[in-house]
Amino acid sequence: MTSITIDSESSAPQGGRVLSRSQIFWSKFYRHKLAVVSLGFILFLYAIVLIAEFVAPYDPFQRHTDHLLAPPTAITFFDADGDFHLRPFVHALKNELNRETFQREYMVDTSVRYKISLFVEGEPYNLFGFIPMDTHFFGVEGDGKIFLAGTDTLGRDLFSRMLFGARTSLFVGLFGLAIGFGLGLFFGGISGYFGGAVDNFVQRLTEFLQSLPTLPLWMALAALVPPHWTPIQVYFGISTILAVVGWTTLARVVRGKLLSLREEDYVMAAKVSGVSEAKIITNHLLPGFMSYLIVHLTLAVPQMILGEVALSFLGLGLRPPAVSLGTLLIDSQNIQTLVFSPWLLVPGGLIIIIVIAFSFLGDGLRDAADPYRS
Amino acid sequence: MSNKPLLKIEGLKKYFPIESGALRKVTGYVKAVDDVSFELARGEVLGLVGESGCGKTTLGRCIIRAIDPTGGAVHFSPLDDESIDLASADKKTLRRNRRHMNMVFQDPFSSLSPRMTVRDIIAEPLRAQKIPESEINGKVERIAESCGLNPAFLSRYPNAFSGGQRQRVCIARALVTDPVLVVADEPVSALDVSVQGQILNLLQHLRQELNLSFIFVAHDLSVVEHIADRVAVMYVGKIIELTDTEQLYSRPQHPYTEALLSAVPKPDPDLPDETIILGGEVASAANPPSGCYFHPRCRYAGEICRTEAPTLREVEPGHWSACHLAESLDLAGVVPDQDD
Amino acid sequence: MSTSVIQPTDSIESTTAPLLEIKNLRVVLPILEGDLVAADGVNIQIKPGKTLGLVGESGCGKTMTAQSILQIAPKIAKTSGQILLHYADRPPTDIVALGKNDPELLRIRGGECAMIFQEPMTSFSPVHTIGNQLIEAILLHRTSDKKEAREIAIAMLDKVGIPAPAETLKKYPHHLSGGMRQRAMIAMALSSRPRLLIADEPTTALDVTVQAQVLRLMRDLQRDLGMAILYISHDLGVIARMADEVAVMYMGSIVEHAPVRELFRSVKHPYTKGLMGSAPRIGKKSGEPLATIMGNVPIPINKPTACGFFPRCPVGIAGICDQVVPPLVEVAPGHKSACFRYPQVLAAAGLESGTTNE
Structure with a gap:
């Protein structure tokens, strides 16, 4: 069926505005509301995990020994008498051992009110690792405690730990991507550019890697990470493992794009004008599929995050005391604690939201970059 | 000017292998261009007509070495004294001689990189020939003007141009190095009728002004009749x-x-x-x-x-x-x- | 110019009742850059057994007009006006007013009005055989008996000149060459015995010798089956061979409308004249430059209320053509034009005709 195509004839003087490629890209992207919201969320998330020390009310390793497995703290505006207070506050928590069930039970002591304030002083820390500060974004006055997502078995604030854990997971994703990107670009590039035997070899290699079951491969590679490594070293080790397994799809994309772009008339035009092969690659081929790469990368981030989570959850990736979204979930492996402390699953919820946000963003970018959709 | 023809093509062949099976065994050949010989005089326009699949586009591309021919010779004498065989020339010789020949494509949308300004597109052949940067702007603006493009719009991207204007850009790019030979592959068939006429007139005008030789590949017999001095009809290679x-x-x-x-x-x-x-x-x-x-x-x-x-x-x-x-x-x- | 002896049958005002009547059709597509007016007050009539040629360049709205007849224009298109399909024994149906899933519309689409497209590959599903698709169409519109449908299918393929029709039924679309595929599509379109065939550039993608075959086939089939054809093309040569009447479209409006002989003998709109001058004519090598139209083909976005052709027109009258939309009126017997160079057009727009004379 012949469908109407709005080609670029609009340079005609009939009042039609000429939109540049990027204008068209962004105006298409803005129409994808979910993608816009996701982009905002992702940028917001990266911003706050970068300054997690400031945003988190407590140090992720600080143990509140009298608040083991405390439920999320309720924030309220109304006191026990039903009177309204303009500033929100929290009540004190008292824990008692239930004599019948021998469970620790938390009782809200409504007689004590702790006001919530912004920019309170707390534990000292170094912002970005070198700016000494002791101001936290929020906290409660006096002896009160605020656990937005409850505490874990050791009494550590889960909300603070989630911020630090998300930092690890989000950046493992990026680092892993950078390695995978390099590998994918290199192998896809030589495969699509040289063709022939090289192409055949790389294609068989990717097929082989893709046919291996991912989980056992991860596990085998993770076993290579020496147990005496520091968390930072493990962190890079895990990223590399994820990248080594994950570059194949990107290589395929790069190869396919390269092969189709080589057939484009403008590439042939450059060739018959005497432009060298290297210049053709850098000036014509690479920019030609950058937008596709960005889309592909966006959609690959959640894969990396999930990979890290899965490995850490299985105890093969980052190990406590390192904090990542995966290690946070280790606590929820125990069904017993889950039943009584369901808030331990909150990091799982965050993972789901992050993955969905990246998927929506990728969808939006892909639709906007696709010249055949209006 | 000597009587030596600009192009002397002898037994030019282009066979595409037919591969089948997982091992890509060659089971036969598509003889897209099969033993073609002719001459092209200086300043001549040769029309190459035939129906789709007859090999006219492949022939045009083989002559200018956009693709490598399977066999045969293309003796090209851009200057009176020297003659090179484009079909067998090495990369270096070929690149040095690229300035004497260029190509105009059918689709004015796919033949311009969407990520380069029109100025850079037209300048590309000059940069490839290592022409000093100081001379480039003047040459680009001169040829753009000859092709009916407003030099004020050169910093725009191709998407701001209509099909006809884009084809003018393609022609300007092909002519910026003062070539003697242009292979035009269906240069007007993707254009609207009212714009086709303008481009044909432009080619006609440039040909006289710059003393160009054209190999004009087209399926439209009326267009070829209008522009060509001689016509070659192709059938199955x-x-x-x-x-x-x-x-x-x-x-x-x-x-x-x-x-x-x-x-x-x-x-x-x-x-x-x-x-x-x-x-x-x-x-x-x-x-x-x-x-x-x-x-x-x-x-x-x-x-x-x-x-x-x-x-x-x-x-x-x-x-x-x-x-x-x-x-x-x-x-x-x-x-x-x-x-x- | 030679004499303009107009035969009675040449007149577009002849008494035959029309089969399809498009009244004041307006199709607007709201797109990023603004409102694209694909059709702007189009009025045409198609008579039974006759061919109306619709000529224009890319973006002039000819395809959109045709798609509106079957309500297959893009979803975002806003359509107003009337498209009346006439019957001998009952009041006409207004296709514009039918709902998307109206059984009447589904009956008309592919039944009473069939369409063939430029690229036959895309109008066949690649995963079903030609036979399956053809028989399905026949079962939908003509008979419920599968065996009979198969026989009709074979007969149709035979009729469009496909050799070995029974074997062709078992083939997939990619097995056929471009010309054969176009024949198969024509067979499919005609299998429901439509009263109107809409042909949207059906030969543009074909080689000239294959085009000649398909054009001849369509004319023979029209003679045998008596259907009306709306033939859309940018090629005046094809139109001259196929059409009884011609309507020329520019920027969503019909600018000239005349019987085919009259149009080619005595052009009465500068755009049509420019089109004829732009394409070289075979057998006429002159060495002279072509008489072209200056400027580029515009896209009718945020169309001005004036003559759309004025910016490119060699004979435009500033102060009139760039201010008022010229109406399409008869300027010679049976010959309509929308150009202010004709006093009738000025008069119809309520302007003084004394200021400009032809």
Whole structure:
């Protein structure tokens, strides 16, 4: 069926505005509301995990020994008498051992009110690792405690730990991507550019890697990470493992794009004008599929995050005391604690939201970059 | 100016292997261009016509070495004294000679990189020839103006231009290095009718002003008649007729040319429809019939056509035809209009 | 110019009742850059057994007009006006007013009005055989008996000149060459015995010798089956061969409308004249430059209320053509034009005709 195509004839003087490629890209992207919201969320998330020390009310390793497995703290505006207070506050928590069930039970002591304030002083820390500060974004006055997502078995604030854990997971994703990107670009590039035997070899290699079951491969590679490594070293080790397994799809994309772009008339035009092969690659081929790469990368981030989570959850990736979204979930492996402390699953919820946000963003970018959709 | 032809093409071939099976075994060849020879004089426009799949585009691209031919020679003499064989030239020689020749493509949308400004696109061949940066702007603006482009718009991207203007950009890019040979591959067939005329006029004008030689590949016989001095008709990878334009259109010497000419619809409802309807399908270049490739569809075919492959021979001075029966047939050309 | 002897049958005002009547059709597509007016007050009539040629360049709205007849224009298109399909025995149906899933519309689409497209490959599903698709169409519109449908299918393929029709039924679309595929599509379109065939550039993608075959086939089929054809093309040569009447479209409006002989003998709109001059004519090598139209083909976004052709027109009258939309009126017997160079057009727009004379 012949469908109407709005080609670029609009340079005609009939009042039609000429939109540049990027204008068209962004105006298409803005129409994808979910993608816009996701982009905002992702940028917001990266911003706050970068300054997690400031945003988190407590140090992720600080143990509140009298608040083991405390439920999320309720924030309220109304006191026990039903009177309204303009500033929100929290009540004190008292824990008692239930004599019948021998469970620790938390009782809200409504007689004590702790006001919530912004920019309170707390534990000292170094912002970005070198700016000494002791101001936290929020906290409660006096002896009160605020656990937005409850505490874990050791009494550590889960909300603070989630911020630090998300930092690890989000950046493992990026680092892993950078390695995978390099590998994918290199192998896809030589495969699509040289063709022939090289192409055949790389294609068989990717097929082989893709046919291996991912989980056992991860596990085998993770076993290579020496147990005496520091968390930072493990962190890079895990990223590399994820990248080594994950570059194949990107290589395929790069190869396919390269092969189709080589057939484009403008590439042939450059060739018959005497432009060298290297210049053709850098000036014509690479920019030609950058937008596709960005889309592909966006959609690959959640894969990396999930990979890290899965490995850490299985105890093969980052190990406590390192904090990542995966290690946070280790606590929820125990069904017993889950039943009584369901808030331990909150990091799982965050993972789901992050993955969905990246998927929506990728969808939006892909639709906007696709010249055949209006 | 010497009498040496600008191009002397001898036995040019381009075979594409047919691969099958997982091991990509070569099981045969598509002879897209099969043993083509002709000459192109300086300043001449040669029209290359034929139906889709006849190999005209491949031939154009082989001549200019946009793709590598399988065999044959393309002797190119851009300057009077030297002559190089483009078909076998090494990369270095080829790149040095790129400035003497260039190409205009059919699709003005896919032949311009969407990520470069028009100025950079036109300057690309100059930069490839290492022309000093200081000379580039002047050359680009001069050629852009000759091609009817407003130099003020050169910093825009191609998407701000219409199809016709984009084709002007393509022509400017092809001509910026002062070439002597341009291969134009269907340069107007993707354009609207009202813009086609402008581009044809532009090519005509530039040709005279710059003393260019063209190989003009097209399927539209009226366009070719308008612009070409000589016309070569291709059928299944071979040239089957080659002569002066007027001669070819008025007195064709090959039955396929006759059928082609009769099939062009003329914008005159009063003309009787004298189309020669060809039976069957265009022969496959992978598996051509015996003898003359055209014989299964030819209404004049005799016994010799079925068994013996004809060669392109001079049936009249300057008129080459690959038909066994050329001398004995009285073929009809285009009936001239009578309304003026 | 030669004499303009107009035969009675040439007149577009002839008494035959029309089969399809498009009244004041307006199709607007709201797109990023603004409102694209694809059709702007189009009025045409198609008579039974006749061919109306619709000529124009890319973006002039000819395809959109045709798609509106079957309500297959893009979803975002806003259509107003009337498209009346007439019957001998009952009041006409207004296709514009039908709902998307109206059984009447589904009956008309592919039944009474069939369409063939430029690229036949895309109108066949690649995963079903030609036979399956053809028989399905026949079962939908003509008969419920599968065996009979198969026979009709074979007969149709035979009719469009496909050799070995029974074997072709078993083939997939990619097995056929371009010309054969176009024939198969014509067979499919005609299998429901439509009263109107809409042909949207059906031969543009074909080689000239194959085009000649398909054009002849369509004319023979029209003679045998008596259907009306709306033939859309940018090629005046094809139009001259196929059409009884011609309507020329520019920027969503019909600018000239005349019987085919009259149009080619005595052009009465500068755009049509420019089109004829732009394309070289075979058998007429002159060495002279072509008489072209200056400028580029515009896209009718935020169309001005004036003559759309004025910016490119060699004979435009400043102060009139760039201010008022010229109406399409008869300027010679049976010959309509929308150009202010004709006093009738000025008069119809309520302007003084004394200021400019032809």
